[in-house]
Amino acid sequence: xxxxxxxxxxxxxxxxxxxxxxxxxxxxxxxxxxxxxxxxxxxxxxxxxxxxxxxxxxxxxxxxxxxxxxxxxxxxxxxxxxxxxxxxxxxxxxxxxxxxxxxxxxxxxxxx
Amino acid sequence: xxxxxxxxxxxxxxxxxxxxxxxxxxxxxxxxxxxxxxxxxxxxxxxxxxxxxxxxxxxxxxxxxxxxxxxxxxxxxxxxxxxxxxxxxxxxxxxxxxxxxxxxxxxxxxxxxxx
Numbered sequence: 001x002x003x004x005x006x007x008x009x010x011x012x013x014x015x016x017x018x019x020x021x022x023x024x025x026x027x028x029x030x031x032x033x034x035x036x037x038x039x040x041x042x043x044x045x046x047x048x049x050x051x052x053x054x055x056x057x058x059x060x061x062x063x064x065x066x067x068x069x070x071x072x073x074x075x076x077x078x079x080x081x082x083x084x085x086x087x088x089x090x091x092x093x094x095x096x097x098x099x100x101x102x103x104x105x106x107x108x109x110x111x112x
Numbered sequence: 113x114x115x116x117x118x119x120x121x122x123x124x125x126x127x128x129x130x131x132x133x134x135x136x137x138x139x140x141x142x143x144x145x146x147x148x149x150x151x152x153x154x155x156x157x158x159x160x161x162x163x164x165x166x167x168x169x170x171x172x173x174x175x176x177x178x179x180x181x182x183x184x185x186x187x188x189x190x191x192x193x194x195x196x197x198x199x200x201x202x203x204x205x206x207x208x209x210x211x212x213x214x215x216x217x218x219x220x221x222x223x224x225x226x227x
Contacts, residue, residue, distance in 0.1 A: 098216070100157075
């Protein structure tokens with residue numbers, strides 16, 4: 001099976017940087033996704049990594065190390081609207097139909 | 113823009129009732145998914161479908177069934193609702209193919225309360 005771990009909650013100050021770690025164990029790794037979910041809303045896609053290294057998208061970056069089973073999502077220049085849950089999800093090559101397994105999510109609270 | 117819609121945002125049912133949750137997507141996606149989301153447990157996959165009339169069990173299929181008669185519509189059925197099925201239910205769809213990122217697109221969710 002698959003096991004995905006991420007911290008439950010993090011707090012940071014507006015304008016600061018926050019790094020959300022995700023560790024996973026899976027066979028046949030075939031991609032890692034990060035989603036953002038505001039309270040009461042649907043998750044929305046943030047980033048995708050399948051090769052080792054850093055993917056940058058504006059204020060958000062995501063890093064992957066396949067050998068370590070590790071990813072992080074980096075949020076820079078935090079804004080109040082970044083207060084949300086961030087979900088790490090792993091796709092396995094053995095999974096039919098583009099199936100994902102999600103971690104429990106990390107709730108990020110941005111304070112003024 | 114991909115749009116995934118769910119029939120209700122909020123639903124209240126009684127124990128033992130049969131409950132239908134409907135999901136429709138408008139982007140001709142082959143794959144569709146039903147999840148439930150509970151505090152501290154994250155998103156857990158109930159069932160998914162990778163083609164019309166095809167279905168596969170996810171991680172927690174007990175107490176649920178699904179129907180996919182048309183490509184755009186994926187229904188989740190609670191044959192006899194129980195209080196432990198009170199949860200947020202999320203539907204998602206994605207294109208076929210796991211060689212590109214092909215992310216899943218989510219609907220707004222249905223918050224189901226079973227009394």
